[in-house]
Amino acid sequence: MPPDSAAGFRSRFSVERMLRIHERLRDGDAVNCTQLAREMEVSRKTIQRDIDHMRDRLGLPLEYDRAAHSYAYTAPVEAFPTVQMSEGDAVALFVAERALEPLRGTPLFDRLRATFDKLTANLKGTVDITADDHDAVSFRHFGEGRTNAAAFDALQKARDQHREVTFNYRKPGAESATEERRVRPYHLTHRDNLWYLVAYDCARAALRTFALPRMSEVNLTRTRFELPADFDPSAFFSSALGVVEGKGDFAIHIRFAATVAHRIEERDWHESQRLERRRDGSVDLHLRLSSLVEIERWVLGWGDQAEVLAPTELRNQLAQTTAAMAARYN
Template identity: 55%
Template sequence: MNFRAQLSRPPLERMLKIHDELRRGALVNCTKLMKALEVSRKTVIRDIAFMRDRLELPIEFDPLIQAYRYTQPVNAFPTVNVTEGELLALLVAQRALEQYRGTPFHRQLEIAFGKLAGGLRDRISFSPADELRTVSFKNIGLGKTDLAVFNALSGAVLRQEEVTFDYRKPGDARASSRRVQPYHLANRENLWYLVGFDLERGALRTFALPRIATVANTKAGFTRPADFSPEKFFANALGVLGGGGDYRVVIRFTAAVADRIREREWHESQELRELPGDALEVQLRLGALSEVEQWVLGWGAAAQVLAPAELRENLRRTTAALAKIYA
């Protein structure tokens, strides 16, 4: 099978691209379209012919500029029939695909989007050139992951084979060698993590992929425990770092930020209590305090920790150090 051909853009996506170029008055010829769409000249000519003859778009070839153009204004691409579910999936898939460009799953998402766009069925109509502009994504601080590291670990997770790698803990100048049984890959807060059993330390550990290097598959098999689940493993973590503690965290938010807190689910354990003046109290049950401390600091003076005392003391020391820095 020709792998490149399998990943080529679906006809709908190609024609939308051609339409956008023609509508904005760009110089559109076969050579440029072949490069932009990564297809053959025959495919470009076939797409343009379909747009002109079947979709009745006013396309003509102008020999004076040696390019195609619209002979009259065209505001929207002709309607394409899809189900409501396919429409929603198409909108989200395309925007999500762009957001993940350069990440390990981009190629898989590209294939899935191509299949979706190429398999539309006759139900309802919409104009994709306009509708696809109604959805967008923006994530701050997308994690950087080496594709070779990701592929090596994902293969070891699937085959349940032990791996060795060098790992540098935050703040350490040098990396240390680890031998791990890889259980699960998780994307938490825009960063990839490996959850695995560290054989030397005899316990489950979480490893950030950007700090992993020189992965080697030992080919030694193992059996993942039947009772392991990522949901259970991360249950008492606000983000990534869980722990053996059992902390009842209570935070009071002022009215200025309370709506932003209400609008999201921050943790499975969260309980909200409305307070006078539109203020809000949030209660969480967590296994560690380091991540929630950073979260509270991010809200500045709009957040006040009521419990536990240990977290209040941690924040007192941190804010005292900040006061010295910014005095």
């Protein structure tokens, strides 16, 4: 991220913090830097800078009460001072709002949407914000997964409080049979258009990935756990095409026909990918994965425009699958 973009990103979140501080002060709550820092998960110095900015740059009637060890407004303040934004800032804000769609149906979506409403309510002056601007950008994913809002809320709470959870889980392919799981929630991720939980399975003593739509009766227990300091979600998924982790180490080599080469080149499919354009216009894609489950399905989606050259195991799997498909359609 360029330095100017990073600064803009940070400034938007400082505005959000200041709006929250303003609401607390307006409602007559005692505002303490230490308490606010804990609630907003930032440093005490960051909160102090926000308050100093509100008082010294925005001209808000803020004073520190030494006896109460807190800040308060010395005069009524109904509206937060106008936030000036450029056209580019406004577009970025609305794009970010539309990008929240994967969270729709979860309590987190409602909270974030309310925050955006508070921010946009104060955007006047340099840019006119209208309802039509909301329709300028949209996000749509084919096969978007259904959100299990109840499970998402419970798992997020369990993750924040470091509490084990139990739930009934339906394995893929099982029509109605479920089994109870007890896990330690580590991470929630939205991948391949579906929400997943990465958790430590207590009975299996190993990390597992669970799809939220397959969960039911999610309950928080009183048992607490410590999140391992070495757990890294990025590293956990580094050798997976999507969410399926394996124990193998496969060097994938796929050749795509010239007719679809540009479609392969215009996307980042995996962090390990390496592309080689050939003289005939075709392109070779090289990946390093720990499982062949997802890559087989993906290659099948390209039909006769893709040929797996390695590994042999994947070629054999595709040969069997396509033979079975041909037999069915014949």
